[in-house]
Amino acid sequence: MTVMPFVLSPSNHFPFPGQVAVIGASSAGLFAAALLAQEGLSVRVYEASPDLDPLPRTLIVTSRLPEVLGFLPAEAVLNQVQHIELFSSGASVRLSLRKPDLIVERERVIRLLAERARQAGAEIVCGQRFIGFDALPADAPRSPLRLRFVDGAGDHPRQEQADVVIGADGVHSQVAQAVRVQPSSVALLQAQVVLPPGADPHTVRVWFMPGDTRFFYWLIPQSGQRAVVGLIADDVAQARDRLARFLNAHGLEPLQVQAGAVAVRRFSSRPWATVGGRRVYLVGDAAGQVKMTTVGGLVTGLRGARVAAAAVLGHSGWRSEQRELQRELDLHLLLRLILDRFRDADYDQLLGLLNRRTQDVLATRSRDELARAFWSLPFAQPHLLLLAARVLLRQLRPG
Numbered sequence: 001m002t003v004m005p006f007v008l009s010p011s012n013h014f015p016f017p018g019q020v021a022v023i024g025a026s027s028a029g030l031f032a033a034a035l036l037a038q039e040g041l042s043v044r045v046y047e048a049s050p051d052l053d054p055l056p057r058t059l060i061v062t063s064r065l066p067e068v069l070g071f072l073p074a075e076a077v078l079n080q081v082q083h084i085e086l087f088s089s090g091a092s093v094r095l096s097l098r099k100p101d102l103i104v105e106r107e108r109v110i111r112l113l114a115e116r117a118r119q120a121g122a123e124i125v126c127g128q129r130f131i132g133f134d135a136l137p138a139d140a141p142r143s144p145l146r147l148r149f150v151d152g153a154g155d156h157p158r159q160e161q162a163d164v165v166i167g168a169d170g171v172h173s174q175v176a177q178a179v180r181v182q183p184s185s186v187a188l189l190q191a192q193v194v195l196p197p198g199a200d201p202h203t204v205r206v207w208f209m210p211g212d213t214r215f216f217y218w219l220i221p222q223s224g225q226r227a228v229v230g231l232i233a234d235d236v237a238q239a240r241d242r243l244a245r246f247l248n249a250h251g252l253e254p255l256q257v258q259a260g261a262v263a264v265r266r267f268s269s270r271p272w273a274t275v276g277g278r279r280v281y282l283v284g285d286a287a288g289q290v291k292m293t294t295v296g297g298l299v300t301g302l303r304g305a306r307v308a309a310a311a312v313l314g315h316s317g318w319r320s321e322q323r324e325l326q327r328e329l330d331l332h333l334l335l336r337l338i339l340d341r342f343r344d345a346d347y348d349q350l351l352g353l354l355n356r357r358t359q360d361v362l363a364t365r366s367r368d369e370l371a372r373a374f375w376s377l378p379f380a381q382p383h384l385l386l387l388a389a390r391v392l393l394r395q396l397r398p399g
């Protein structure tokens with residue numbers, strides 16, 4: 001595995017901005033803060049929660065995680081997954097991965113990144129909720145941005161200044177709203193359960209049940225004893241109802257529940273804006289940097305943080321990195337628009353079309369490399385294009 005260096009070398013000709021404010025101390029924000037602070041920039045991270053105590057959340061990520069981070073977050077890795085079993089109402093297929101997926105505990109990833117950001121010199125200030133930008137004085141339009149904060153109770157308004165702002169404040173981002181980007185979201189709900197008898201601790205199971213959800217259900221093994229079972233749905237009430245039914249049908253008891261909203265991406269959404277002549281970047285869920293096929297946002301949010309840090313540092317390659325990330329995310333969104341129209345019979349056909357050559361492509365290219373796999377898939381199985389065309393045409397036909 002190629003591991004990119006953690007270091008982003010700054011451009012020799014770039015005048016460093018004075019103060020960088022990162023809004024949101026989670027994975028994307030802390031990673032951007034660490035990258036910038038280690039290059040000598042003065043970075044302050046503002047977090048709305050009273051302390052850095054994220055709730056536990058089990059995530060599955062591709063083998064690209066260590067490559068994007070520049071290191072393997074070993075303390076956060078709970079398990080590795082070698083196979084993915086896909087089920088539809090009338091078909092199933094087992095895919096093997098050349099590089100295993102990682103099951104990570106997000107809380108530990110955040111703690112690790114906070115430690116790295118602090119060691120690099122970034123300051124993390126908790127209990128400060130960003131609520132908007134204050135107007136700049138008319139006689140000094142290019143003066144630093146003025147950021148308005150309140151504490152956890154919504155009291156004690158306070159103003160801070162920064163030359164560059166990175167909005168990493170998640171799915172309901174106030175920074176995005178301040179630059180007129182209106183976020184939207186879907187609900188993710190998963191329950192920790194005892195690993196069912198006969199389930200392999202290194203195989204993820206995915207069920208496509210379009211009558212229940214336009215996304216899917218999953219069983220992700222955390223260890224030889226525990227797993228999380230969950231689904232993505234359009235709203236929390238729907239997610240709760242469907243998950244309860246699914247657990248019941250599989251005879252599973254929820255031990256602990258993890259829930260939250262994840263950002264929905266729009267095509268080619270630009271993750272930066274200019275306010276008072278200063279740049280405001282958006283990263284992670286705040287920028288909709290989420291793969292809409294699987295609604296996974298950890299790795300792509302970290303890639304977004306890397307791009308924003310490179311842009312702040314005046315790194316010449318940041319635009320091409322940004323275009324690459326945008327292309328990847330737009331392809332996932334395109335596939336999601338097709339999958340959203342799938343019925344049971346379409347999933348049966350899809351799984352039936354995953355021949356050996358298609359499986360080889362999927363084994364070699366992870367979900368974070370869709371752009372590289374995209375054109376190989378129709379060559380490996382031309383009927384995939386026909387299936388997509390049929391599903392889309394059905395939509396256009398009346399009745």
Ligand SMILES: Cc1cc2nc3c(=O)[nH]c(=O)nc-3n(C[C@H](O)[C@H](O)[C@H](O)COP(=O)(O)OP(=O)(O)OC[C@H]3O[C@@H](n4cnc5c(N)ncnc54)[C@H](O)[C@@H]3O)c2cc1C
Pocket residue numbers: 023024025026027028029046047048049057058059060061106128129130131168169170171172173174175188189190258259260261262283284285286290295296297298299301
């Ligand atoms: C149940 C569940 C399961 C998931 N499973 C997966 C998975 O398997 N794989 C995967 O890749 N992704 C998964 N995701 C998605 C993934 O967790 C997110 O995409 C990712 O964590 C987003 O990180 P982030 O840093 O952009 O934002 P967040 O982690 O949402 O962090 C935003 C931070 O900003 C702070 N904040 C918010 N508003 C303000 C404000 N106004 N001022 C200051 N601070 C503020 C918040 O307190 C928080 O600390 C899952 C999500 C959920 C809910």
